Amino acid sequence: MPQLLLPGADAAPLAEPVASGLQLVVAALAAIALIVVLITWAKVHPFLALILGGLTVGVVAGQNINDVITSFSTGFGTTAAGVGALIALGAMFAKLLADSGGADQIVDTIVSRASARTLPWAMAGVGALIGLPMFFEIGLVLLMPVIYLVARRAQMSVIAIGIPTLAGLSAMHGLVPPHPGPLVAIDSLGADLGTTLLFGVIVAVPTVVVAGPLFGKLAGRWVDVPAPELFESREEKPVESRPGFGVTLFTVLLPVALMMLKALVDIFITDEENTVRQVFDVIGNPFTALLIAVLVAMFTFGRGSGMDRAGITKSVETSLPAIAGILLIVAAGGGFKQVLVDTGVGTLLADWARDANVSVLLLAWFVAVLIRLATGSATVATITASALMLGLVEGLSQPEVSLVVLAIGAGSVFFSHVNDAGFWLVKEYFGLSVGQTIKSWSLMETVLSVSGLVFVLLLGLVV
Numbered sequence: 001m002p003q004l005l006l007p008g009a010d011a012a013p014l015a016e017p018v019a020s021g022l023q024l025v026v027a028a029l030a031a032i033a034l035i036v037v038l039i040t041w042a043k044v045h046p047f048l049a050l051i052l053g054g055l056t057v058g059v060v061a062g063q064n065i066n067d068v069i070t071s072f073s074t075g076f077g078t079t080a081a082g083v084g085a086l087i088a089l090g091a092m093f094a095k096l097l098a099d100s101g102g103a104d105q106i107v108d109t110i111v112s113r114a115s116a117r118t119l120p121w122a123m124a125g126v127g128a129l130i131g132l133p134m135f136f137e138i139g140l141v142l143l144m145p146v147i148y149l150v151a152r153r154a155q156m157s158v159i160a161i162g163i164p165t166l167a168g169l170s171a172m173h174g175l176v177p178p179h180p181g182p183l184v185a186i187d188s189l190g191a192d193l194g195t196t197l198l199f200g201v202i203v204a205v206p207t208v209v210v211a212g213p214l215f216g217k218l219a220g221r222w223v224d225v226p227a228p229e230l231f232e233s234r235e236e237k238p239v240e241s242r243p244g245f246g247v248t249l250f251t252v253l254l255p256v257a258l259m260m261l262k263a264l265v266d267i268f269i270t271d272e273e274n275t276v277r278q279v280f281d282v283i284g285n286p287f288t289a290l291l292i293a294v295l296v297a298m299f300t301f302g303r304g305s306g307m308d309r310a311g312i313t314k315s316v317e318t319s320l321p322a323i324a325g326i327l328l329i330v331a332a333g334g335g336f337k338q339v340l341v342d343t344g345v346g347t348l349l350a351d352w353a354r355d356a357n358v359s360v361l362l363l364a365w366f367v368a369v370l371i372r373l374a375t376g377s378a379t380v381a382t383i384t385a386s387a388l389m390l391g392l393v394e395g396l397s398q399p400e401v402s403l404v405v406l407a408i409g410a411g412s413v414f415f416s417h418v419n420d421a422g423f424w425l426v427k428e429y430f431g432l433s434v435g436q437t438i439k440s441w442s443l444m445e446t447v448l449s450v451s452g453l454v455f456v457l458l459l460g461l462v463v
Contacts, residue, residue, distance in 0.1 A: 021348055027060035028345045032384065036374040040419050046380055047325070050332035054339040061343040071342045072335035079334020082187045083180070084327050088320060089290035090178045093297055094134040095319035097252065098142060100301035101242035103130055107146050109245040116154045120164040123150065124212035127168025128204070132252060136173040137425065140166070144429050151227035158227040158430055159440050160220030166426065166441065167212030167448055174378060174413040175207070175406055175452060176200040178255070178290060180330050181382035185405040188337050188386040189393050193286045194263030196402040197256065203406055203455045211448035219440045225432060243304035251293065251300045258289035326379070333383030340387045360392045361407040361460060365453045368411025376419030381412040399463040403456055410452030416445045
């Protein structure tokens with residue numbers, strides 16, 4: 001896999017860092033350590049932790065503090081402009097899907113057609129489909145009543161049903177845009193979104209199979225827990241007022257299809273002046289694709305479920321406050337990245353990795369794993385790892401940069417444990433002990449992360 005190794009000594013030289021190598025290493029380590037301590041021990045919000053981490057890099061590297069602030073502000077604004085609108089549109093789409101009953105329609109239709117033997121596979125598919133537009137936590141809350149009901153109906157362990165569902169949700173969260181993590185990495189590294197989306201789906205499908213139904217079968221034996229008898233379910237829309245399954249599935253897959261089509265058209269039509277390519281470059285642009293999807297969803301989900309104009313407006317409006325925190329974290333991550341770039345930390349790491357002849361995919365995954373283990377946040381791990389990898393993608397082709405994004409995404413979900421909010425969410429919802437949660441949820445995340453890396457490496461052999 002020679003193309004996925006960093007370019008050799010004959011590659012064009014990178015810009016010289018503005019501080020000594022040792023000083024830059026100390027600056028990067030000090031900043032990352034500060035972020036970890038602030039998030040895990042001091043319980044500071046990641047938004048503030050990333051700001052302080054970015055300032056620390058610049059100050060320890062010997063930069064003028066005003067220049068550091070300018071650098072951070074530039075990265076903050078650029079990231080907010082490039083990623084913020086996509087996250088907001090995705091949240092609107094997901095809220096319309098949930099409020100209309102479309103998510104319930106997908107779940108009920110798929111589960112009702114599955115036998116007891118194929119239920120784990122069906123639930124993995126449900127988790128992946130619901131996970132395409134929705135954040136992990138929202139998808140989990142949405143699907144918990146279904147997991148309980150299916151486990152009781154089939155008289156199976158809640159783990160045997162829940163783990164495949166969680167694998168589908170988590171894989172989409174870590175590997176497939178328009179989730180915040182992959183979007184940040186794509187924006188930071190300059191990857192093509194359509195290509196990354198296509199590769200992400202290719203990698204996610206076998207990854208979900210391994211970490212979901214296959215591992216879930218083992219986890220169900222290790223942790224045999226029946227579904228709790230009582231569960232305060234969310235209110236579901238009556239079946240007769242939901243949008244149909246076909247139109248719901250079409251709407252969910254519409255933005256994905258538009259972005260994938262753009263990537264395929266760009267591959268087969270190399271002439272940038274070609275009218276067909278120009279059309280797909282517009283409608284397949286992530287912003288345009290998600291905007292189209294939201295507008296379509298207002299009719300298929302909103303009008304299709306009997307909402308009036310006021311109801312549709314309320315659904316869209318109430319989707320935005322919930323994502324304020326993630327928008328600020330993502331933008332602050334962009335500021336942190338820019339400080340790392342401007343101080344020369346990324347260049348230094350690239351020089352070291354080039355000399356060591358290290359695979360950029362393995363290095364990207366490993367860095368994301370370390371940050372994930374330390375902070376418990378997949379988003380923070382993705383932000384930090386992509387910032388550090390920026391200098392390493394110099395000279396790589398667009399498909400190879402997309403693979404680096406996916407390697408970071410796979411590393412960002414490695415071994416969720418006690419410093420991850422998702423760990424406690426799963427523990428409480430499933431009624432598990434800490435040990436049982438580690439043997440099921442934490443190991444599933446590890447299997448998903450390692451499997452994702454393996455499939456990224458295999459895909460790298462053919463691109």
